[in-house]
Amino acid sequence: MRKLALSDEILLSVDKAARYIGGEVNSVMKNLDGIDVRVAFCFPDVYEIGMSNLGMMLLYNMFNKRPDVWCERVYSPWLDLDKLMREKNIPLFALESQDPIKDFDFLCITLGYEMCYTNVLQTLDLSQIPLKAADRDQSCPIVIGGGACAYNPEPLADFFDLFYIGEGETVYDALFDAYKANKEAGGSREDFLLKAAQIPGIYVPAFYDVTYKEDGTIASFTPNRPGVPEKVQKQLIVNMDKGYCPIEKPVVPFIKATQDRVTLEIQRGCIRGCRFCQAGMIYRPLRERDVEELKASARAMLKNSGHEEISLSSLSSSDYTHLEELVNFLIDEFKSAGVNISLPSLRIDAFALDVMSKVQDIKKSSLTFAPEAGSQRLRDVINKGLTEEVILHGAKEAFVGGWNRVKLYFMLGLPTETEEDMKGIAHLAERIAEEYYDTVPKEKRHGKVQIVVSTSFFVPKPFTPFQWAPMYTEQDFIDKAKVVKEEIRAQLNQKSIKYNWHEPDVTTLEGFLARGDRRASEVILKAYEKGALYDAWSESFRYDIWKEAFAETGIDIEFYTLRERSTDEILPWDFIDAGVTKEFLIREWKQAKGEVVTPNCRQKCAGCGARRYKGGVCYEGKN
The missing domain is CATH 3.30.750.210 (Transcription Regulator spoIIAA)
Structure with a gap:
């Protein structure tokens, strides 16, 4: 019978104790006899979100097909347990065995969104693993990053031993086999990392040097070991x-x-x-x-x-x-x-x-459209491939079918956006409302049409055509949302249209983390040390901490967010072939x-x- 890592007293004092006990139906238990490689797979957010992540569950399933590998799960403890673990010096543990993460061979962390980066440091810290890869010794697990955010690993380069670029099903077997062979040969940590760097799709940050120009842009990005590739090719x-x-x-x-x-x-x-x-x-x-x-x-x-x-x-x-x-x-x-x-x-x-x-159930459900932009001109700019005619026809068909609730998703701050494009969001919502009243006879209506308009603020991401685009200031984003809000209020069917928008400070920080270089690691570490955690959660996000971190490290966030890049500039992720x-x-x-x-x-x-x-x-x- 497993012994839980947390006492009954602690479990009874924290919210949703079932997050931490393991033992769920279909979770994988193995006998350690015959296990050569122990893997802790982490989703750096709470259990409920991590358990919904398909990529993590696919690799958990695949790794455990190997008889010599046991893969277990770990998620970020919520703030209440985080506090207790620090006070009582309880190391972070895996759900299946309840063993400390620091005793595993690998700690794999999936990076699904930028706002989880301080949670990555929480995972390392609570696991009692040195935060910086350069400070780890032979006794520490190999820390691997993967997932969508690994396509620009540089903001986290200081904290990871290696990154896996691409779909995890392809070369993890080769990585585990190389680890076993190195261990049997008595090889060092660096010996293994050097072997790993020669496996397609594996990036070891320590084996690359970066230099910068006087204007702050990257001057060079080169391997510093023989046999390490200049380009890391994604695997799929x-x-x-x-x-x-x-x-x-x-x-x-x-x-x-x-x-x-x-x-x-x-x-x-x-x-x-x-x-x-x-x-x-x-x-x-x-x-x-x-x-x-x-x-x-x-x-x-x-x-x-x-x-x-x-x-x-x-x-x-x-x-x-x-x-x-x-x-x-x-x-x-x-x-x-x-x-x-x-x-x-x-x-x-x-x-x-x-x-x-x-x-x-048509009466309870709503339909979702994602026009992304309010005008046809801007939809052409972003290559959405969706015309207003198609949107209105879809809405009409839905209203005839019995629906009267529609959700519309847009982005503000897209490249080339004008005030007319912003106002077009309100106009499109109004036309959809009109379509309902023109299409559905009064005697067949399920009340008024309900339209929820939601706008997020655009964040340029690596490996997109917009990776060179500038962002806007937080005040600019607020002003853009006001334009939409006021234009919605000016529509005939304004009472049928509800408007929500995203927080501009979170967007600005996400933009910095998405396109940052290695210098971003300093800011992330400083923000974490000052208390930043669960930045993806509005109730715990504190932008004032991040502002202090930028000030204390001397790093200018606007260099990363407001500047349009030249297409001949070396970008932090250019060494990846995606x-x-x-x-x-x-x-x-x-x-x-x-x-x-x-x-x-x-x-x-x-x-x-x-x-x-x-x-x-x-x-x-x-x-």
Whole structure:
């Protein structure tokens, strides 16, 4: 019987103690006899959010298929337990064995969003692992970073031994084998890191030197060891039928997770080419999973978990070739068992509405549109591929089908944005409201139409055509939100339109962390030392701490946020080959400024560079 790392007294004194006890259905327990590699896999946020992360669960499942590896989970303790662990000197522990993380061979940390960076330091600190990689010795775990934010690892370079660039299923086996061989040979920590740096997709920050020009931009970025590559190439599964390791027994949380459902990944990549979207670029090319495999996975996961909802995971579900067949199967197979089917990332067309009318309670649910920009001009700039005619037609079809609630998502602060573009957000919401009253007779209406307009503020991300774009000041963002708010109030149907907007200070910090270089590590460390933690949570985010950290380190945040980059500047992430070429991104940046639309991948190949991953084929069956 496992002995819990926390006493009953502590568990009874903290919120949601079930976050920390492990032992959930389908969690993996192993006998340490015969285990050569122990892996602690961390999602640096609370249990409920981490348990909803598909990438982490895929790798947890895959690692544990190896008889010589035991992978366990760890999440960030909430503020109440964090305080107690520090007071009582309790080291951070893994859920399955309850053993201290510092005793493991690897600590893998998935980096899904920039605002978790201080939680990364919390994980290291509570694990009693030196925060800086340079201070670790042979007794410390190898600390690995991966996930979307690893495509610019530089702000965290001081804190990680290595980063994995790409999809985790590809070369982790080679990494574990190299670790075992180095251990058997009596090799040092540096010996292993040198071997790891020669594995495709592995980046060891200590083996690269950075110099800077007088203006603060990067002068050079070069390897400092023989055999270390100048470019680190992202790794991905080429064939989703052969390389994918499906989850058959998902771990079932003791408490309600943020996404309390089975997640079925139907494809990776995207054909759309939205110029602001990092995921749409770094996960190219599009790769679909076999529909029969998906049916089998759905059966197994629902049977083995007892979940009552299944969600289809994809950047753009409507682009999955066999979507209609899959959805109809799920409806026929599971609807009678009371299983709900969630269909995110769908384009709102006749098929989608027909399906959603079968799987949703229309009176309770709302439909989501993401026009992203208020005018057609700006939608062309961002290459959204969505016209107002299509949006209004989708809304009309929805209203005829019985819906009267619509959510609209936009971004403010996009490149080339004008006041007319901002006001266009209010005008589009008004036209959708008018569409409801023009389309639905009074006797068939379920009350007034309800439209929720939400705006986030644009953050340029690496490996997108907008990676060179400037951001705005916090006051600029506030002023832009005011323009939208006042224009909504001027509309005839203003009482039917609700408006929400994102916090500008969080956006500004995210922009700094997204495109920062190695010097950003100083700010992150200083902010953490001053008490910054759970920055993604509005109730714990303290921008005043970050402002103090910038002041004390002498680093100017505006250098990273407000400045438009030149296309010949060396960017902190240029040493990574993410599949899409820099030439393509520069071309798309110019296309954006010219308001020119690039067709999606199924209409015409744009020559982004990702086709080399599939032997010259951009996506299944097409050249």
